[in-house]
Amino acid sequence: MIQLNDVSVRFGSLVALHPTSLAFQDGEFTVLLGSSGAGKSTLLRCLNLMNQPSSGSITVSELGNLQNRRALQAHRRHTGMIFQQHQLIGRLSALQNVLMGRIGYHTTLRSLLPLSKEEQAIGLHSLDRVGLLHKALSRVDQLSGGQQQRVGIARALTQQPRLILADEPVASLDPATADKVLAMLHQICKEDGISAVVSLHQVDLAKRYADRIIGLAHGEVIFDAAPRELTPMQAEALYAHRPSTVKAMPRPFRPSPFPLHLATAEK
Structure with a gap:
């Protein structure tokens, strides 16, 4: 489980994410929903510290606080990342791109050598x-x-991840292809017991595949519940949100399986 404790993110004078406390459960397929600039990507990228929090802390069960270098390295090794624009190297083959998911398992020097037959398999x-x-x-x-997006998914799977973070993975695809790609990702995560946090714009896809929807607007969480609880009126309010007009809907409290003050492991 990943626990965010009063995490906020600032870029200069801009508050991209207001203080936020959330717990992401193992095996859960979570969708972050909201318009552009709502804070979805900022929140998602905090989960592997691609965005450094300006305040607060992030802890992972069995690893501890991600500010610890070793904990962060171990967490990133088992966290697959899928991007909107694929982030592939066009001149390389699909297999060569996919095998880059194994780099985190090797030192810099070892990564310059051919991978083993087992890793190629x-x-x-x-x-x-x-x-x-x-x-x-x-x-x-x-x-x-x-x-190309399916190659991106395969690259993430090659890490043998416990968590997949997907930042607008179907935004550049047509509706039919977007549905197929997201259905494939959802099926694989469920088959392998992989936790997933996926940012989307599309309400229909979120309601179809999510176990949980977290709705954001202007850097604030304003909805956090099961998809069936998201009414058309709430979905409309999510995209027209103003802080003074929409009441936050917090997720029911779930006790953390480890103390929030979990000590940082020694370096």
């Missing part, structure tokens, strides 16, 4: 799971947008 299996084994040797700049 992991990469091929990951491509097979997203239906692209036949494209393993194809350059990714010759693939469609949907195929």
